[in-house]
Amino acid sequence: xxxxxxxxxxxxxxxxxxxxxxxxxxxxxxxxxxxxxxxxxxxxxxxxxxxxxxxxxxxxxxxxxxxxxxxxxxxxxxxxxxxxxxxxxxxxxxxxxxxxxxxxxxxxxxxxxxxxxxxxxxxxxxxxxxxxxxxxxxxxxxxxxxxxxxxxxxxxxxxxxxxxxxxxxxxxxxxxxxxxxxxxxxxxxxxxxxxxxxxxxxxxxxxxxxxxxxxxxxxxxxxxxxxxxxxxxxxxxxxxxxxxxxxxxxxxxxxxxxxxxxxxxxxxxxxxxxxxxxxxxxxxxxxxxxxxxxxxxxxxxxxxxxxxxxxxxxxxxxxxxxxxxxxxxxxxxxxxxxxxxxxxxxxxxxxxxxxxxxxxxxxxxxxxxxxxxxxxxxxxxxxxxxxxxxxxxxxxxxxxxxxxxxxxxxxxxxxxxxxxxxxxxxxxxxxxxxxxxxxxxxxxxxxxxxxxxxxxxxxxxxxxxxxxxxxxxxxxxxxxxxxxxxxxxxxxxxxxxxxxxxxxxxxxxxxxxxxxxxxxxxx
Amino acid sequence: xxxxxxxxxxxxxxxxxxxxxxxxxxxxxxxxxxxxxxxxxxxxxxxxxxxxxxxxxxxxxxxxxxxxxxxxxxxxxxxxxxxxxxxxxxxxxxxxxxxxxxxxxxxxx
Numbered sequence: 001x002x003x004x005x006x007x008x009x010x011x012x013x014x015x016x017x018x019x020x021x022x023x024x025x026x027x028x029x030x031x032x033x034x035x036x037x038x039x040x041x042x043x044x045x046x047x048x049x050x051x052x053x054x055x056x057x058x059x060x061x062x063x064x065x066x067x068x069x070x071x072x073x074x075x076x077x078x079x080x081x082x083x084x085x086x087x088x089x090x091x092x093x094x095x096x097x098x099x100x101x102x103x104x105x106x107x108x109x110x111x112x113x114x115x116x117x118x119x120x121x122x123x124x125x126x127x128x129x130x131x132x133x134x135x136x137x138x139x140x141x142x143x144x145x146x147x148x149x150x151x152x153x154x155x156x157x158x159x160x161x162x163x164x165x166x167x168x169x170x171x172x173x174x175x176x177x178x179x180x181x182x183x184x185x186x187x188x189x190x191x192x193x194x195x196x197x198x199x200x201x202x203x204x205x206x207x208x209x210x211x212x213x214x215x216x217x218x219x220x221x222x223x224x225x226x227x228x229x230x231x232x233x234x235x236x237x238x239x240x241x242x243x244x245x246x247x248x249x250x251x252x253x254x255x256x257x258x259x260x261x262x263x264x265x266x267x268x269x270x271x272x273x274x275x276x277x278x279x280x281x282x283x284x285x286x287x288x289x290x291x292x293x294x295x296x297x298x299x300x301x302x303x304x305x306x307x308x309x310x311x312x313x314x315x316x317x318x319x320x321x322x323x324x325x326x327x328x329x330x331x332x333x334x335x336x337x338x339x340x341x342x343x344x345x346x347x348x349x350x351x352x353x354x355x356x357x358x359x360x361x362x363x364x365x366x367x368x369x370x371x372x373x374x375x376x377x378x379x380x381x382x383x384x385x386x387x388x389x390x391x392x393x394x395x396x397x398x399x400x401x402x403x404x405x406x407x408x409x410x411x412x413x414x415x416x417x418x419x420x421x422x423x424x425x426x427x428x429x430x431x432x433x434x435x436x437x438x439x440x441x442x443x444x445x446x447x448x449x450x451x452x453x454x455x456x457x458x459x460x461x462x463x464x465x466x467x468x469x470x471x472x473x474x475x476x477x478x479x480x481x482x483x484x485x486x487x488x489x490x491x492x493x494x495x496x497x498x499x500x501x502x503x504x505x506x507x508x509x510x511x512x513x514x515x516x517x518x519x520x521x522x523x
Numbered sequence: 524x525x526x527x528x529x530x531x532x533x534x535x536x537x538x539x540x541x542x543x544x545x546x547x548x549x550x551x552x553x554x555x556x557x558x559x560x561x562x563x564x565x566x567x568x569x570x571x572x573x574x575x576x577x578x579x580x581x582x583x584x585x586x587x588x589x590x591x592x593x594x595x596x597x598x599x600x601x602x603x604x605x606x607x608x609x610x611x612x613x614x615x616x617x618x619x620x621x622x623x624x625x626x627x628x629x630x631x632x
Binding site for chain 1 (some may be wrong): 524529540541542543544545564565566567590591592593596605
């Protein structure tokens, strides 16, 4: 990594000497930067100029009583910074940083909708996450709002037609090509896509708000259900956050067991999407083949955790069940069986003409755009951006296990799928290494139910990319705020730009190459 | 291509879940101490403490249950045990309400 030597805190300190900015190292990531509206734009400008990998990971809007807190969580090549701004509830306006880093745009709109902070320079046009019939001025994530009491009118049934020469094609929320419900309005001129308008929120379940009324123990199972596929990643990110507040050290065996479960998650997720991509381009044989070979992975997940999909294996202080010595050969047999089949699949994805025709030079995302939009995971790595939380900020046992970060430079659909194809092999290697080097000892430690006051940020690398959690505790058994930013939320802007100018027929393969997960996106 | 089909012959051949599978849980009233921890920790609010012969016992709403087995983990007396029963699909939700009874169920595991 060329920019790894950047000492971002030193640069900030040097350049911000006379500004109303306070830098607190070691809190909320690498450092918290407490500042005022207006000055935060200077901070962003310095960060963007100093480090090409600067991108907004997420924005947490939080109700602080008199004020609203707006916390920009920013990733640079080797740091995670939180820029804290408070605005009064009576006049919750601050300047947008959308023009400095476009990666902020989506997050700002979400904060506007859910907590009511207004970003000047990034005007919201109606609701972003909430239903169109949601009443004005009711912000569900504020503490005084009880979302159950909000009465909603039934939504208007149809999308109005656009006057002019563009034809509007409405894909979703219910659509045969979408496995999950979400709406995308595609404007086409002839067969060429001119604009894509997203409308997320169809399966918004208010999990962030719901987690505030459940104990930390119950929340582990709640956040696990944000996403069926990367369920362990959500649970892991949450329990790690709670452990950070508790300053609880997890036993080494638990770290390895967690790593194994997380990688099984990645394996079955990647095999799912590699097969699903086949389905989207009409290559159903490939779909069936991949899903056949995914099934044994589900079976070993069941052996390890007790369930084939929702593993419920993470808990604060470790994992809920130990790996039996007699199960290790079963897991290894499945992995070596899959490994034997892999060269065939790699050959199909690299050389098969159908895949080449439908995926190469489709949805090309250039490296500079990938950096600008702040995309994550295989989408970023397919555009030559080598970001991976497992390497950049190792958690669990990833610091001790050798593995490669796969990148491709082409930036097209083909590259994104091949990143996943190669990561399958890396995942198998990681699990095999972890099984061979599994430390002895306890697999969990007792954790208190009441968590002392504090706030932390945490990231894990889910199959779809960087998954971000912010957890604030107020010293009780219930969290004060849980903010989740899922990888698909960060990756949708890539689709909105790459689909433009391409034929409508290329939309499905382009779209599936993000490996979109809408129940994640909406939470 | 002459090979065995990849799919199983369910329901004619019943599939056997792995050991430790989280199926329908069975409750052993003989071990229960009426502490209510199972009900308090249940993330899905699927356990209600009801009175049986003057003592509070857990009633399971399996239609709400997410089979996380936190109840089994929280129980200080191991009165809630695992089975491999997974065929719970029904058209009558009321059949999924499992009342605490004095008779002990045979665990299928």
